[in-house]
Amino acid sequence: xxxxxxxxxxFFPFITLNxxxxxxxxxxGGSNFVGxxxxxxxxxPEKLAFGVLYKWNKxxxxxxxxxxxxxxxxxxDYDSKETGRNKRGYSFENTVQExxxxxEFNFFDFNLHDYHPKVTPYIFSGLSYFRYDELYRQVxxxxxxxxxxxxxxxxxxxxxxxSNIAPHWILGAEVGARYTFTDDIDGSNxxxxxxxxxxxxxxxxxxxxxxxxxxxxxxxxxKPCYCAY
Numbered sequence: 001x002x003x004x005x006x007x008x009x010x011f012f013p014f015i016t017l018n019x020x021x022x023x024x025x026x027x028x029g030g031s032n033f034v035g036x037x038x039x040x041x042x043x044x045p046e047k048l049a050f051g052v053l054y055k056w057n058k059x060x061x062x063x064x065x066x067x068x069x070x071x072x073x074x075x076x077d078y079d080s081k082e083t084g085r086n087k088r089g090y091s092f093e094n095t096v097q098e099x100x101x102x103x104e105f106n107f108f109d110f111n112l113h114d115y116h117p118k119v120t121p122y123i124f125s126g127l128s129y130f131r132y133d134e135l136y137r138q139v140x141x142x143x144x145x146x147x148x149x150x151x152x153x154x155x156x157x158x159x160x161x162x163s164n165i166a167p168h169w170i171l172g173a174e175v176g177a178r179y180t181f182t183d184d185i186d187g188s189n190x191x192x193x194x195x196x197x198x199x200x201x202x203x204x205x206x207x208x209x210x211x212x213x214x215x216x217x218x219x220x221x222x223k224p225c226y227c228a229y
Contacts, residue, residue, distance in 0.1 A: 022219065022220055023053075024053070024055075025053055025217030026050070027053055027211070027215050029045060029049050029211060029212050030045025030046060030212055031211050032046050032210050033073040033094075034207070034208040034210065036189070036200065036201025037077060037092055037187070038079055038091070038092075039075065039079040042177065046074065047071055047073060047074060049213060050069070051069030051211075055104065060109040062106065067098075067100045067101075068097075069098045070095075070096065070098070073095075073096055074091070075090075076091040077090050092135060092187055094132050094135065095133060096209060098129070098131075099130070100126060100128040100156055102125050103125065106120045106122045107120055110122075110162075115164065117164065118163065121159070121160070121161045122161070122172075123157075124176070125157055128153065128156050129151060132150060132152070134150045135185070135187030135190070136198070137198045138196055138198060152180055154178040156176055156177070157177050157178075158174050159175055161174075168219045169216070170219065174215065175211075176210065177208055178208060178210070180207045182206060182207060183207055185207045186207065
C-alpha cells in the first residue's frame with residue numbers, strides 16, 4: 001500500500017505542492033535615486049529601505065520571488081558633479097512603496113536540502129508596481145509641491161550573492177536597480193498640460209531608483225519526491 005501511495009505522489013506532482021522548499025524573510029538596506037535632480041551615481045544608498053520577501057524554489061537553479069519594499073528616495077543638486085545642477089540647486093524627497101514578482105536564477109546549484117556550506121551569485125528580474133507622490137513645480141515658484149499619490153510600473157534588475165549560513169537560514173547581499181515607466185518621481189516631468197507647471201531636465205529619460213542591502217530568509221518545506229520507479 002505504501003508503494004502505491006508513493007507512486008501516486010510521483011505521477012501527480014500537484015499533490016506535493018506543499019513539499020516544495022519555501023523561503024520567507026526580510027530585506028534591509030538603503031535606497032538612492034537617479035533622475036533629473038541630484039546625483040547621477042547609480043549605487044549610493046542614502047535612505048533606509050526595508051521589506052519582506054517570499055521565494056518558492058522550483059529547482060536548485062531558479063525560484064519564483066515575490067516582495068514588498070518601502071523607502072524614501074531623495075535628490076539634491078548640490079550632491080551632483082554636474083555644474084548645471086549645482087547652480088540650479090533643486091532638491092526633492094518622495095516615498096516609494098513597491099510590490100515585485102519575478103524569477104530569480106542561481107548561477108550555481110543551490111540545493112536547500114544539502115546543508116553543506118554553499119555560495120552562489122544570482123540575478124532577478126520581473127515586474128514591479130510602485131506607489132509614489134506626484135510632485136511638480138510652478139513656473140513662478142520653484143518650490144516643490146505634492147499633488148496626490150500615483151502608481152506606475154518598473155522593471156527590476158537585481159544582482160546578488162547568497163550563502164546558507166546555518167540550517168534553514170540564508171544570507172544574501174544584493175543591488176537592485178529599477179527602471180521606471182515614469183519621469184516625475186522628482187517632479188521634473190509631471191503628467192500635465194498645464195502651462196503653469198514647470199518641466200525640466202532630460203524629458204526623454206525615465207527615472208531610476210536603486211535598493212541595495214542584505215536579505216535574511218528562513219527555509220521550510222519537505223524534500224520533493226524523486227522516484228526511482
